[in-house]
Amino acid sequence: MTVTLAQLRALDAVARHGSFSAAADALRVSQPAVSGTVKALEVEVGGAVVDRSSGGRPVVLTPLGHALLPHARTALDALAGLTAAAAEHRGAPHGVVRLAVVTSVRAGLVPQLLRRVAEELPAVTVELLEGDDPEMPDWLDAGLADVAVLINPEPRDLGPGAVELPGDALCAVVPAGHALAARSSVHLEELVADRLLASGGGCQVQLRELHRTCGLPFRPVAEVAGLRSLLAMVARGDGVAVVPELAAPLVPSGAHLVPLVPELRRRLVLTGAPSGVAGGSCREQHPLVEPLLALFRP
Amino acid sequence: MTVTLAQLRALDAVARHGSFSAAADALRVSQPAVSGTVKALEVEVGGAVVDRSSGGRPVVLTPLGHALLPHARTALDALAGLTAAAAEHRGAPHGVVRLAVVTSVRAGLVPQLLRRVAEELPAVTVELLEGDDPEMPDWLDAGLADVAVLINPEPRDLGPGAVELPGDALCAVVPAGHALAARSSVHLEELVADRLLASGGGCQVQLRELHRTCGLPFRPVAEVAGLRSLLAMVARGDGVAVVPELAAPLVPSGAHLVPLVPELRRRLVLTGAPSGVAGGSCREQHPLVEPLLALFRP
DNA sequence: CACCGTCATCAGACAATCTTATGGACTCTC
DNA sequence: GAGAGTCCATAAGATTGTCTGATGACGGTG
Structure with a gap:
C-alpha cells in the first residue's frame, strides 16, 4: 500500500549491520519479521533492495537500495528530531x-x-x-x-x-572442543594447567590478584591486547583465557564461556x-x- | 509506543486544512480515525498539539504542534523522495x-x-x-x-x-430555503423568473446560448467574477445562478444544487x-x- | 430558541504484523 | 568430500492495532 516506517528501519538496519539476522537483533524483532518487512519494501518500490546472492556474509544493498537509503535515513532522522523536539518542549532532558x-x-x-x-x-x-x-x-x-x-x-x-x-564476574573461556567446554564451572587451578592467554586490559590485574590469593603462579603464555583478539585466539585453539562475563556477546562460536571459581566479581x-x-x-x-x-x- | 507515519500525516493534514473533518476528508479516512490518531500523537509527545478550544472554526496548532510540524513534514517529504527515487530507478516517469x-x-x-x-x-x-x-x-x-x-x-x-x-452538466444553484431547493430538477424557464446572477467565467457563454435556444431572454441582475463569490452570494440569498456540476464541492451550506433542464453538458x-x-x-x-x-x- | 457543524467516545470487525517452527542454500572446517 | 553451522525464506497461528459506523456534547448562527 505504502512505505512504512518499519520498512525504513529495516532497510537502515540491514544496511548498517550487513545481515538480516543482525538487523533483526538490533531491531529487537525476529529474523522472519525483518525478512518480511524488507520483502514488503521491495514489493513497494518495485525492485530488489538487498542482494541476497552475495555469497559472502555481508549482504550488500542493490543500487536501488543505495538510492533509497539516504531518503530513509532522512525520514528516520526527522522522526528522531521530532521526538527530541517534543521532549525539549516539555522540559525533558535533551x-x-x-x-x-x-x-x-x-x-x-x-x-x-x-x-x-x-x-x-x-x-x-x-x-x-x-x-x-x-x-x-x-x-x-x-x-x-x-x-x-x-x-x-x-x-x-x-x-x-x-x-x-x-557487577559481573570473571569467566573462563575455552575452545569449543576443549575438555572444560561442557563444564558448568571451572576452577582457576584447572585453567593454569593449560596455555593461558592473558588479556592486556584492566582485568589482568584482577586475574593476577586472583592467582595470588589462590596460591597459584600467574604465568600466561602470551599477553594479548584487545578483548576481541583474545577471544579470536581462544576460538582458534591457541589457548584458554579469563574474561569478564559481560564479554559474552563477543565470544565467537568456537569458544565457550564457563563460570570461574572462585568467583571474582567486578x-x-x-x-x-x-x-x-x-x-x-x-x-x-x-x-x-x-x-x-x-x-x-x- | 512510537510515533507513527499516520500520526505525522494527521498532524500535517490538520495543520493544512484547519479542521479534523477536513483533514479526515483529505486523508480519505473517517473523522474519528483522525481524532484517535492525533490523540495518539499527543500521548506520544506528551502534550497537546492542536488547540480544540479555538472556538472559531479553524483549529490552530499549539506551540508544541508548531514545533513538531517541520519535523513531520521533513519526514513525509523524505518518504515522498524515497518513492520518487524508487520510481525513477525503475524507469517510471518522474x-x-x-x-x-x-x-x-x-x-x-x-x-x-x-x-x-x-x-x-x-x-x-x-x-x-x-x-x-x-x-x-x-x-x-x-x-x-x-x-x-x-x-x-x-x-x-x-x-x-x-x-x-x-463531461459535466450545468446545474441551477438556489438558496437553501428557496422554493426550488427541494426539486429534483429545474427548468431554465423557472429560473429566469428569479434574480439570476451570472458567473463571469467560461460558462456564461454557454448559459447565454442556452437561453437563446430556449427562446428566453438572458437578463442577469448581476455579473459576478469568481465561482466562489457567486456561490456565496446565492447562499446569502442574493439570487440564483447556474454553475457547472463540478462546482458541487464548493457549494456552501445555505445553497443547493439542482439539475437543470434542458441539460447542457460541457x-x-x-x-x-x-x-x-x-x-x-x-x-x-x-x-x-x-x-x-x-x-x-x- | 432551534439548527448546524465540529470533535470526542464507544463497541465491533477487520487487517496487518509478529512469533515460533521448519526447510533449503551456502560456506567453512575437518 | 562430508559435516556442521549459519543464513535467509516460508508457513501457520495468535496477538495487537486501527478503522468504521453510530452516538453524544459543545459552541456558533440564523
Missing part, C-alpha cells in the same frame, strides 16, 4: 552526552543501557567512547567524556551521585566527573549527567 | 508537471485526478494552476502550463493524444500543448504529458 566504557561493558551492558535511555530519555543522544579502564578517570577529568562506567573505581574518581550497576559504577577543582578549574557537571544517573539509580 | 484548470474542475475533478496520479505515477508531482477558461490555450502555447483541462475546446487547441474526460478535454510551430518555435512536448494522458485514456 542533548548529547558522551559515555566512556571498556570493550566488555560496551558489548554486554551498553545495549541495555542505551535501550533504557532511548525509552526514558528519548531526546538524549549518547555518544560512545571505547577505551581502556585505566584511562577512564582521566577522560572524565579532562572533559573528554561526560560519564563513564568505571571498574572497581577509587572513591576519589567518583563524581556526585555515582550509581552502582550490577564492581561497575556509572559516574560523572568528580566534582571540585580539577586542573585548577572548577567545571560544571554536564546537565545530562544527573538525569542519566537517576535513570539507573535503584 | 518529475514535475504543471496542470492548468478552471475553478470548478479544480474543485470537482482535480482531487480524483491527483489521487489517481499519486497512485499510478508516484514519482510525478503535479503543480496546479487555476485560471479562466479562455486563457488556458494561451498558457499551453506560452509554455506556462504543460497540460490543461479545456472546456468545449477548439480542435486546433488540442495537443497530440488529448483525452476526453467525463466537454472536458485533458490535453498538452498543440504540437507544431508555435510562435515560430517548435517546442518539445513535456516528457510527462504523454504518461499523464495515457493514465486517463479510456
